[in-house]
Amino acid sequence: MPNKTIYVSDEDLPLFQRAQDLAGGKLSAAISIALRRYVEMEEGRQEGYDEIVVKVGQGSAVRKQRFSGVLLGEWGRTVGSRVEMFRVYRSRKGKYVLHVDRSPDWPDGVSSGPGNWLENLFSREALRTYLGLADSTWGFVQGEATLEVVETFEELRGRIPDELYDLIADLAARPVVEDLDI
Structure with missing residues (x-):
């Protein structure tokens, strides 16, 4: 599985930690869910x-x-x-x-x-x-x-x-x- 590096600012660390906690310890799962929803909503918005x-x-x-x-x-x-x-x-x-x-x-x-x-x-x-x-x-x-x-x-x-x-x-x-x- 390919790796991707994400740089996170110090101010955003608590947000990433909370997302990881909510996703059962799997930060990549939380990021994938959030990105999937973001792409779906943004594509819809661009379509009107x-x-x-x-x-x-x-x-x-x-x-x-x-x-x-x-x-x-x-x-x-x-x-x-x-x-x-x-x-x-x-x-x-x-x-x-x-x-x-x-x-x-x-x-x-x-x-x-x-x-x-x-x-x-x-x-x-x-x-x-x-x-x-x-x-x-x-x-x-x-x-x-x-x-x-x-x-x-x-x-x-x-x-x-x-x-x-x-x-x-x-x-x-x-x-x-x-x-x-x-």
Whole structure:
């Protein structure tokens, strides 16, 4: 097996030691894992893809899932006393990813959670969400979020609102980054 020498500054020694500890004493394994992830993410970024992290699950069973993709579109709607947010991504591997975030079923038409609904509507966290500085979330109230991956764009029909499907149908056929010769 060929050897490669890596020179490490004194300031970075604790980082390398911690990586070696986490990799079970094998620094080369830690470096290979890190480089593999770096190359994958950097190649995706150069191709126009972003690292996407979404929350999936319900209540205390929420977990995060991560993939490389590009957002094609999002659509929010109210269904009865629930709010639904649909986001459609194209993955780096050419699949389509549907993330749906559903609020809890609010009693008596209240649509902003516990407490005074008007106060919640203008809360700091709500304003951050409206401005796009935070993901939509239903706070400490149990909503539900799902993630579904489909092979073709046509498989999204019926899974997302028709308006969103029509809006992103043209985008699905376009390349992530279009190089202009100008």
